[in-house]
Amino acid sequence: MTDEQHPENAASVRVSGPDETLEQRLDDELTAFNARATGAGTPEDFTVRVEDTDGELLGGLTAWIWGGCCAVDMLWVREDQRHAGWGSRLMRAAEAEAVRRGCTDMIVSTYTFQAPEFYRRLGFRETGRTGGIPGGHEDVQFHKALGA
Numbered sequence: 001m002t003d004e005q006h007p008e009n010a011a012s013v014r015v016s017g018p019d020e021t022l023e024q025r026l027d028d029e030l031t032a033f034n035a036r037a038t039g040a041g042t043p044e045d046f047t048v049r050v051e052d053t054d055g056e057l058l059g060g061l062t063a064w065i066w067g068g069c070c071a072v073d074m075l076w077v078r079e080d081q082r083h084a085g086w087g088s089r090l091m092r093a094a095e096a097e098a099v100r101r102g103c104t105d106m107i108v109s110t111y112t113f114q115a116p117e118f119y120r121r122l123g124f125r126e127t128g129r130t131g132g133i134p135g136g137h138e139d140v141q142f143h144k145a146l147g148a
Helices: 020-038 086-100 116-121
Strands: 002-006 011-015 044-051 057-066 069-077 105-111 125-133 137-145
Touching: 044 086, 057 086, 069 086, 086 105, 086 116, 105 116, 116 125, 116 137
Parallel strands: 069 105
Antiparallel strands: 002 011, 044 057, 057 069, 105 137, 125 137
């Protein structure tokens, strides 16, 4: 842990491990600021999951909607179920839910070692890349207009 003192305003900076209370406070404060600045309200989270007949998770997706934009945070399909179409079905379900909730745009990012071609096949267009990912990889950002 580091501690940096600033006597002029009697505050200190501390570095530590995970802090759920701090994370929640920052989320609350930034959400309130963003809602005031944009008038878009607060984000709404949703999930999509696929399970086999025994209730075992085959894959899932987490996302949020804010204003007219849907952002996919995570998409995962169990290794033995990859290339069986589950990722596409999860994304189509998320797109349908986003449209149902009034979204006009969807965004997602993926690493170059993950699934950029998958998102291109689903009609997403690349909007940017950020280097510096371990192993010489990049973070690739994608956008898709919904209902077009």
